[in-house]
Amino acid sequence: MSEVQSVDRAAQILHLLRVESPLSVSEISRRLAVHRSTASRLMATLESHDLVEQEGQRGAYRLGFGLLRLASAVSARVDLSRDAQVCCDAAAALLNETVNVAILDAGYAVTITQTVGQRMVGVARQYVGQRVPLHATSTGKVLLAHSPSTEQRRVMAAPLETFTAATISSPEMLAAELNAVRQRGWASAVAEWEEGINALAVPVRGPQGAVVAAFSTTAPAFRLPESAFAEHVALLREAAEQLEHRLGFLAEDPHRPRDAAGGAAGAFPED
Structure with a gap:
């Protein structure tokens, strides 16, 4: 046989x-x-x-019962995608910008859900299913910053592709950027993957406290300048916390700093 x-x-x-x-x-x-x-x-x-x-x-x-262990890995991803869409819709309604949730997959950040803002001028690209570089995107930086050290070394050992004049192309600069992401609890990409487009992302933690996804918003640079980052990050954190609650992570994370603005309490659906 x-x-x-x-x-x-x-x-x-x-x-x-x-x-x-x-x-x-x-x-x-x-x-x-x-x-x-x-x-x-x-x-x-x-x-x-x-x-x-x-x-x-x-x-x-x-x-x-071995089948339950196998099925749990699949159901977790299905639940993440379903619950992330609900939180994306709520966040996009508040920000009126494109909002995404991405996961780490085979060395790339892959968007699993997206809600497009209703602005006349916005980011209309369909990101769902698209693989984007870890070193040049806000979601990628969040996921890479919280990935195992072996994955970080692998990315920094390979040539860092340049997409714009602002793309990080030095392993030393990338290492410093990832450390900053971990310290402040969010990542930005200022015209690093696409000219004229800025993005912000915060981590999403699963039931055991590990980072399982990145919650982000993407907008034209004139509408998402660096001066507006704090306000947008506060809303993203609130959205990420609601998604974490849905996924079963209830404990306060001592490693995730909160700025004075806090979150928009009650702005996102509980169910």
Whole structure:
């Protein structure tokens, strides 16, 4: 039996047990039209990974708790995208600018949700699904600043592509920028990826306190000058805190500084 055929049959077994459970080895071998010894080996392998379990010492099989651990990783991403959209909509309504939530994926920041502001002149680009550089974007800097040191070293060891005259292209400058992001709790990109476009981002923490996403706003530089950063960051933090609440992170984070402006209390949906 080939490895691919084994994987296919293992998947069939899981589908069978999802529909009808428990099933004996004999019943599974009959359903798959394979020898009982083949079915027994497949079940033993699935059991070793906690994907199935026996009812009793020599009983029939049912789905195992290992599937819950696998499913939790998927459901977490689904919940993040769904809940992030609600918070993006609320933040965009207040800021009247384009708002995004991005995650770290394979060395890039990838936007999973976006709400476009309704300004006559704005950022109309569709960012959802787009991979953007970590060193030249506000979301990328937030995600990189809170990523493992091995990921930071990997990014700084590679050539830092230049997109505009303002793009950080020096590993030393990037290291200093990431340290500043961690200290102040937010990141900016001032015409670093696109000319005439500024962006701000704050971290979003998951149930265990680790940064799982970045919440950002993007706007033309004339409407998001550096003098307006504090006001926008305060609103982004409020949005990020509401998203964190939805994700199950309830504790106050001692490492995330809050400026005097604070957040816009009650401005974002609780449910």
